[in-house]
Structure formats: C-alpha cells, structure tokens
Amino acid sequence: MGRKGEGRRLRTTHLDLRASDCPTGKARVGFIVPKYGHSAVERNQLKRRLREIVRRSILAQLQDTDVVVRARAEAYDVSYASLAAELIAGVGRLGISRRR
Numbered sequence: 001m002g003r004k005g006e007g008r009r010l011r012t013t014h015l016d017l018r019a020s021d022c023p024t025g026k027a028r029v030g031f032i033v034p035k036y037g038h039s040a041v042e043r044n045q046l047k048r049r050l051r052e053i054v055r056r057s058i059l060a061q062l063q064d065t066d067v068v069v070r071a072r073a074e075a076y077d078v079s080y081a082s083l084a085a086e087l088i089a090g091v092g093r094l095g096i097s098r099r100r
Helices: 040-061 073-077 080-094
Strands: 008-011 015-021 028-032 065-071
Touching: 008 080, 015 080, 028 040, 040 065, 040 073, 040 080, 065 080
Parallel strands: 028 065
Antiparallel strands: 008 015, 015 065
C-alpha cells in the first residue's frame, strides 16, 4: 500500500480500514483476519463473508484504490447484515467510492 503514513485509515467497531492510491490503475481489496483464538473454519467463514460483501456492494464502486480490511476480534460475533452495513459505511466515510 505504499509508504508508511500514506493513505487514509478508519477504525470502526468491528473493522479497521486502510485505503491508498493504487499504482496498478485497478481497485484491489485485501483482507486480514487474525486468529484471536478462533479456529481456521471460523476465520475462513469471516473472510468469505467479507469477500462477499465487497463483491456484491463495494467493488464496482471503488475508484483506483487499494483497500485493506482488517477484522477486529469483535467481527467474529456480528451478523452478516451488521458487518455489511459497517463495511459499506466505512468505505463511504473514507471517500473512496464513486456513485454510479
């Protein structure tokens, strides 16, 4: 994502979001889901949920930006709808989505 200190950062209740300009000209999204004492099955399920939210609601609206989504420990216990609303609102607050 470039040098330290570049880009924008937002911390929500369940997620940490970081965004910076993308040198490739295409939007890219990365996911970090730490263990926090959870099994591989639970981590993979959370990653799949985050990927699906991005695929359905965010990716088509992203400008040429790199976004990293880091799940916090509280993200394991939240519903899909709440996680989706938080992620969509967070991307909007970072100012990296465009309206179509």
